[in-house]
Amino acid sequence: MGVRQAGLLRRWLVPLAAVASLVAAVGLAGGFRDAEGYAGPAVDPGEEITLARWRITVDEAELIDSDAFGPGDTRIRLHLTVTLTDRESTYALPEGLVTLVVPGGPEPEPGFGSNGVWSTQLDPDITRTYLLVRTWPPRGDDDAQPPIGTVPDTVTVVVRDEVDAQGPLFREWRLDDVAAVVTLPLTDLREEP
Amino acid sequence: MSRRRDWSALAGCLAVVAAIAVGVGDREEGVPMGYADVAVGETGASSTFAARVLDVQVGRQVQKDEYSEPLVTDAMFVVVEVAADAFTEAVSFSGDVWLVTTTGHRYEPRPETNLGHPPFTPPGFTGTGTFVFQVPPDRLDGARLLLEPPTGTFITYDVAVRVDLDLTEDTTPVATPIELGEPSLAVTP
Numbered sequence: 001m002g003v004r005q006a007g008l009l010r011r012w013l014v015p016l017a018a019v020a021s022l023v024a025a026v027g028l029a030g031g032f033r034d035a036e037g038y039a040g041p042a043v044d045p046g047e048e049i050t051l052a053r054w055r056i057t058v059d060e061a062e063l064i065d066s067d068a069f070g071p072g073d074t075r076i077r078l079h080l081t082v083t084l085t086d087r088e089s090t091y092a093l094p095e096g097l098v099t100l101v102v103p104g105g106p107e108p109e110p111g112f113g114s115n116g117v118w119s120t121q122l123d124p125d126i127t128r129t130y131l132l133v134r135t136w137p138p139r140g141d142d143d144a145q146p147p148i149g150t151v152p153d154t155v156t157v158v159v160r161d162e163v164d165a166q167g168p169l170f171r172e173w174r175l176d177d178v179a180a181v182v183t184l185p186l187t188d189l190r191e192e193p
Numbered sequence: 194m195s196r197r198r199d200w201s202a203l204a205g206c207l208a209v210v211a212a213i214a215v216g217v218g219d220r221e222e223g224v225p226m227g228y229a230d231v232a233v234g235e236t237g238a239s240s241t242f243a244a245r246v247l248d249v250q251v252g253r254q255v256q257k258d259e260y261s262e263p264l265v266t267d268a269m270f271v272v273v274e275v276a277a278d279a280f281t282e283a284v285s286f287s288g289d290v291w292l293v294t295t296t297g298h299r300y301e302p303r304p305e306t307n308l309g310h311p312p313f314t315p316p317g318f319t320g321t322g323t324f325v326f327q328v329p330p331d332r333l334d335g336a337r338l339l340l341e342p343p344t345g346t347f348i349t350y351d352v353a354v355r356v357d358l359d360l361t362e363d364t365t366p367v368a369t370p371i372e373l374g375e376p377s378l379a380v381t382p
Contacts, residue, residue: 089301119304
């Protein structure tokens with residue numbers, strides 16, 4: 001090996017070793033595994049799903065275009081029965097714990113729980129009905145809701161569990177693996193289909 | 194000279210990191226908290242306020258106002274009227290009020306009735322209002338109201354006011370909807 005080749009090798013050896021270490025670390029952390037889909041244990045509608053700090057039953061899904069406040073966007077309304085089994089009241093169901101999926105359709109808009117006279121706050125060991133209402137199809141860039149081509153027969157509800165983890169500063173509940181996948185019929189309750 | 198400056202800078206940075214770590218520590222684990230344990234009608238004091246429970250009622254219906262239907266629950270509402278005198282700082286009680294059961298569960302006031310909460314109370318004033326909690330009936334026995342002082346940036350010793358609400362499983366619920374009074378603010382006598 002000549003002096004020039006040895007110099008080149010020394011010059012590139014450290015960066016290459018650094019890149020290799022980085023790739024190995026990412027791989028060991030699971031960075032190259034397949035992206036997670038919605039795969040998980042199938043659960044029937046009406047069947048209770050027990051999580052780390054919740055008990056959730058997915059009851060019904062409805063397509064609506066009006067509510068107690070009058071006509072509005074087309075939305076999918078999900079009826080859940082929820083019990084918080086933790087020790088302290090919490091503001092609402094955590095974002096991402098229950099996700100609504102429309103097979104073959106666009107994703108519904110994100111939104112909040114909506115429960116008529118009740119706020120979203122959940123108290124320990126108080127079982128209650130909890131409604132998730134999501135605008136579907138989502139509005140376009142012009143803020144107008146596109147028409148629905150075909151109403152899907154079913155929708156899928158993905159329920160994730162949580163894990164009590166130590167963050168950089170606080171202990172916190174973080175979303176974990178999919179605990180249940182519930183497929184249920186979508187009842188069309190629109191007044192003006 | 195330069196080396197001493199470097200070490201001083203490093204020590205300064207470490208001190209800042211340590212101060213932040215101490216300051217943001219979890220309150221439940223980090224803040225030394227004492228309790229002023231009082232009964233209904235008695236006054237308990239923290240460093241920033243003195244509070245007393247004026248009245249306690251339990252029932253399954255709460256009437257927020259004359260315009261809406263009563264809130265109805267299969268569990269039990271605990272309706273607590275509180276008066277608080279602010280000392281040197283304003284008192285808001287946002288996020289610092291709990292109903293604590295003997296099982297260790299902590300219930301926040303129901304947001305549906307937050308218009309009845311004691312108002313933002315400046316020093317020298319007394320705020321009066323009502324908190325409504327929703328609790329399983331079998332957890333009424335021994336339940337206490339906890340009024341915590343506001344969390345400071347850094348850990349300091351303070352006192353929370355803890356009021357025994359004198360509830361048992363046999364406490365008779367009010368049969369009719371419990372009407373919530375209007376919150377009020379007045380100069381502390």
